[in-house]
Amino acid sequence: MxxxxxxxxxxxxxxxxxxxxxxxxxxxxxxxxxxxxxxxxxxxxxxxxxxxxxxxxxxxxxxxxxxxxxxxxxxxxxxxxxxxxxxxxxxxxxxxxxxxxxxxxxxxxxxxxxxxxxxxxxxxxxxxxxxxxxxxxxxxxxxxxxxxxxxxxxxxxxxxxxxxxxxxxxxxxxxxxxxxxxxxxxxxxxxxxxxxxxxxxxxGVLARNGIDGSIKDYFERVVQLEFEEDENGSVDYKNLNNIQAVKEGQVICEITPAVPGENGMTIEGQVYPCTVKGTPIAVPAGRNTQLSEDGTLLISQKTGHVTFSNGKFQVDPLLKINGNIDNSTGNVDYDGDIFISGDVRNGFSVKATGGIDIRGSVEGAEISAQGPITIASGMSGNGRGTLTSESYIKCRYLEHCTVKAEGNVYAESIINSKIQSGEDIVVTSGIGVIIGGSLLAGSNINANIIGSKVRRLITELIIANVPKNVEESSRLTREMEQLHHNLSEIRKNINYLESVQRPDKQQLLDSLKQAADYLNIREQEINNRLNEIASKDSEQVGLIKCRQLLPVVRVRMGSSSLLIQEECSSSIIYKNSEGEITIGTN
Structure with a gap:
C-alpha cells in the first residue's frame, strides 16, 4: 500500500x-x-x-x-x-x-x-x-x-x-x-x-452605432452683411441684403432624424456599448412654421421674412424695423408688409409687396408698395422723393415730391408736388391746403384752400377718369409738334431737289419722299388717337371743391381748360352739359 x-x-x-x-x-x-x-x-x-x-x-x-x-x-x-x-x-x-x-x-x-x-x-x-x-x-x-x-x-x-x-x-x-x-x-x-x-x-453580438440628428439650414441663423459691387468694383453700401425673404411653402431647413444606436452583448451577457448613441436634435420650429409629414422638412406657413432666435426659426409676415432706414439698415425690399418706427433718410428706398407703415417722416427717398402707404408725419422730398402705391396713400404733408396712387391720396397739406390719384385727392383735415404743383385725380379733388396769394405760383388741377389718357394726350401732342417740324423741313428739301433736277441726287430725293409718306401716315394715326381720347374726355365727370380758391389756378377737365385768376369762396368747379368748365357756389 x-x-x-x-x-x-x-x-x-x-x-x-x-x-x-x-x-x-x-x-x-x-x-x-x-x-x-x-x-x-x-x-x-x-x-x-x-x-x-x-x-x-x-x-x-x-x-x-x-x-x-x-x-x-x-x-x-x-x-x-x-x-x-x-x-x-x-x-x-x-x-x-x-x-x-x-x-x-x-x-x-x-x-x-x-x-x-x-x-x-x-x-x-x-x-x-x-x-x-x-x-x-x-x-x-x-x-x-x-x-x-x-x-x-x-x-x-x-x-x-x-x-x-x-x-x-x-x-x-x-x-x-x-x-x-x-x-x-x-x-x-x-x-x-x-x-x-x-x-x-x-x-458576442456586435454593437451598431447610431447617427446623431442633424440639420441643414437654408437660411442663416446669424445674418452677415453682404455688400454688392457693380461692374466697376464700386460698393453700394445702401443694399445690405440683410433681410431673408421666404415664400409660403418654402423649405427653411432640412432635418435628418437621429438613428438610435444598438448596444451589443458579450458572451457573458454583459452590455457591449456602442460609441455613438444617436442623439436626437431639437427641431427649431417656431412661429408660422410646420414640419412635413415625415418630419424631415421645416416649412414656412406664410410669406414673410425668416429670423432665428431662442433656438427657433420663425416667420413674420410683417417686417418690423425699430429705427430709421439709413446706413444701418440699407435699402429694404420685402415680400410682405413693412413697419418702420423711425424715419426714412435721404437717398434710401423701401419697397414692399404689401403695405408700408412709417411712424416717422420721409426725406428724398423712394417708397413703393403694392398695398397702402401710411406716413405718420409726411414727405419732404427735396424734388427727388417719390411715393408709389397700388392702393391708397395717407400722410400729413407732401412737399416737393412725386406721388402716384391707384386709390385715394389723403393729406393735410400739399405743396409744390406732383400728385396723381386713380380716385380722389382729399385735403380736408388740418389746414387742408394745396399750393402749387400739379394734381391729377380720376374722380374728385376736395380741399379747404387751393392756390396762393403769391400770383406767380400756379396750381394746376386736372380731372381725368383715365389718367393714362391725359399722359398719352400730352405725349402725342408733343410728338405731333415735332412731326410737323420734320415734315416741313423734308418738304423744303424735296421742292429744292425737284427744281434742280440733278441725277446724282435722285436717290436722296426718293428717300426724302419715302420719309414724307411715313410722316403723313403717322400724322393721321396721331390725329385718330387724339380724336378718340377727346371723345372720351367729353364724358369726363368729376368735381373740384374748396372753401377758398386763390389765384392763380389752372383747371383741366378732359379737353377743356380754365385759368382762374380771381379769388373765390365756397366753390365747386365742374364741366357743364356744353363741355365748358364752370365755377359754382357750394
Missing part, C-alpha cells in the same frame, strides 16, 4: 515537471510569435479548463525544449473570421486581428499541452501495469474583451471517454458563457469527436 502511494507521488511529480517544461516552451514560442504582446499564463492545474490571459512570465530561463514537444503551428497561424462581413458602416467592428493573436497563442499552448498529455499517458500506468484511461479534456479561452470564446479538446487517451455535448455545455456554464453560443459547433465536436483543433464556440 505504501509502495503504491509512493509510485503515484512519483508519477505526479513527473507530470508537473513535464508541464513546467511545456510552459517554458510555449512562452518561448509566444515571444517569437508576438514580441510586443503581453505574456500569457499557463493553467494552474490540469483541471482548470480555462486559459487566463493576465499572468506574468516566469523569471527562470526555460531549458531547451524537446523537439518532439514542439507544437504544430500550421493550423494555429491561419486567420479565422469571427463575424460575418458587413457593408453596414455603423456596425462597431471588433479588432479581429488582436483576437486572432489570442487564438494563435491559445492554439500553441494547447497543442503543446496535448502532446504532453499523450506522452504522460504512456509513462504513467496503473498498478496493473496498464496505461491509465484519460477522458477527453475541453479547454476554453475567453478573449480579453469577452466578445469571443474558443474551445480546444484534448483527445481521450488509453480508451478513456470521448467528449460529449454535456461536457462542453457544462464548461460553458461554469465559465458564465451565456450569449452567442454556437450550437452547431458544440454538436459537431461531440458528434464527430473533433480533437486538437481550436474552434470558435461562442461570439
Amino acid at each position: 505504501l509502495g503504491e502511494k509512493k509510485m503515484k507521488d512519483k508519477n505526479r511529480k513527473g507530470f508537473f515537471g513535464l508541464f513546467q517544461n511545456a510552459k517554458r516552451t510555449s512562452e518561448s514560442l509566444e515571444e517569437t510569435e508576438t514580441p510586443q504582446s503581453e505574456p500569457v499564463e499557463s493553467p494552474e492545474s490540469e483541471e482548470s479548463g480555462v486559459i487566463d490571459n493576465n499572468t506574468s512570465t516566469s523569471s527562470n530561463l526555460p531549458p531547451s525544449p524537446d523537439p518532439s514537444d514542439e507544437p504544430d503551428l500550421k493550423e494555429s497561424t491561419e486567420p479565422v473570421s469571427i463575424w460575418e462581413p458587413s457593408d453596414d458602416p455603423l456596425i462597431l467592428r471588433v479588432n479581429e486581428d488582436l483576437l486572432d493573436v489570442e487564438r494563435r497563442q491559445f492554439a500553441m499552448k494547447m497543442k503543446t499541452l496535448s502532446n504532453i498529455y499523450k506522452k504522460n499517458a504512456e509513462t504513467i500506468a496503473e498498478p496493473s501495469g496498464e496505461p491509465e484511461p484519460k477522458a477527453a479534456q475541453p479547454q476554453l479561452l475567453i478573449s480579453r474583451d469577452c466578445m469571443a470564446a474558443w474551445v480546444y479538446v484534448i483527445p481521450s487517451l488509453n480508451g478513456g471517454p470521448d467528449i460529449t455535448e454535456e461536457n462542453l455545455r457544462s464548461l460553458l456554464a461554469q465559465e458564465r458563457v451565456k450569449t452567442g453560443i454556437l450550437d452547431e459547433t458544440v454538436k459537431s465536436i461531440a458528434k464527430e469527436h473533433i480533437y486538437d483543433q481550436v474552434l470558435l464556440i461562442a461570439r
Whole structure:
C-alpha cells in the first residue's frame, strides 16, 4: 500500500515537471510569435479548463525544449473570421486581428499541452501495469474583451471517454458563457469527436452605432452683411441684403432624424456599448412654421421674412424695423408688409409687396408698395422723393415730391408736388391746403384752400377718369409738334431737289419722299388717337371743391381748360352739359 502511494507521488511529480517544461516552451514560442504582446499564463492545474490571459512570465530561463514537444503551428497561424462581413458602416467592428493573436497563442499552448498529455499517458500506468484511461479534456479561452470564446479538446487517451455535448455545455456554464453560443459547433465536436483543433464556440453580438440628428439650414441663423459691387468694383453700401425673404411653402431647413444606436452583448451577457448613441436634435420650429409629414422638412406657413432666435426659426409676415432706414439698415425690399418706427433718410428706398407703415417722416427717398402707404408725419422730398402705391396713400404733408396712387391720396397739406390719384385727392383735415404743383385725380379733388396769394405760383388741377389718357394726350401732342417740324423741313428739301433736277441726287430725293409718306401716315394715326381720347374726355365727370380758391389756378377737365385768376369762396368747379368748365357756389 505504501509502495503504491509512493509510485503515484512519483508519477505526479513527473507530470508537473513535464508541464513546467511545456510552459517554458510555449512562452518561448509566444515571444517569437508576438514580441510586443503581453505574456500569457499557463493553467494552474490540469483541471482548470480555462486559459487566463493576465499572468506574468516566469523569471527562470526555460531549458531547451524537446523537439518532439514542439507544437504544430500550421493550423494555429491561419486567420479565422469571427463575424460575418458587413457593408453596414455603423456596425462597431471588433479588432479581429488582436483576437486572432489570442487564438494563435491559445492554439500553441494547447497543442503543446496535448502532446504532453499523450506522452504522460504512456509513462504513467496503473498498478496493473496498464496505461491509465484519460477522458477527453475541453479547454476554453475567453478573449480579453469577452466578445469571443474558443474551445480546444484534448483527445481521450488509453480508451478513456470521448467528449460529449454535456461536457462542453457544462464548461460553458461554469465559465458564465451565456450569449452567442454556437450550437452547431458544440454538436459537431461531440458528434464527430473533433480533437486538437481550436474552434470558435461562442461570439458576442456586435454593437451598431447610431447617427446623431442633424440639420441643414437654408437660411442663416446669424445674418452677415453682404455688400454688392457693380461692374466697376464700386460698393453700394445702401443694399445690405440683410433681410431673408421666404415664400409660403418654402423649405427653411432640412432635418435628418437621429438613428438610435444598438448596444451589443458579450458572451457573458454583459452590455457591449456602442460609441455613438444617436442623439436626437431639437427641431427649431417656431412661429408660422410646420414640419412635413415625415418630419424631415421645416416649412414656412406664410410669406414673410425668416429670423432665428431662442433656438427657433420663425416667420413674420410683417417686417418690423425699430429705427430709421439709413446706413444701418440699407435699402429694404420685402415680400410682405413693412413697419418702420423711425424715419426714412435721404437717398434710401423701401419697397414692399404689401403695405408700408412709417411712424416717422420721409426725406428724398423712394417708397413703393403694392398695398397702402401710411406716413405718420409726411414727405419732404427735396424734388427727388417719390411715393408709389397700388392702393391708397395717407400722410400729413407732401412737399416737393412725386406721388402716384391707384386709390385715394389723403393729406393735410400739399405743396409744390406732383400728385396723381386713380380716385380722389382729399385735403380736408388740418389746414387742408394745396399750393402749387400739379394734381391729377380720376374722380374728385376736395380741399379747404387751393392756390396762393403769391400770383406767380400756379396750381394746376386736372380731372381725368383715365389718367393714362391725359399722359398719352400730352405725349402725342408733343410728338405731333415735332412731326410737323420734320415734315416741313423734308418738304423744303424735296421742292429744292425737284427744281434742280440733278441725277446724282435722285436717290436722296426718293428717300426724302419715302420719309414724307411715313410722316403723313403717322400724322393721321396721331390725329385718330387724339380724336378718340377727346371723345372720351367729353364724358369726363368729376368735381373740384374748396372753401377758398386763390389765384392763380389752372383747371383741366378732359379737353377743356380754365385759368382762374380771381379769388373765390365756397366753390365747386365742374364741366357743364356744353363741355365748358364752370365755377359754382357750394
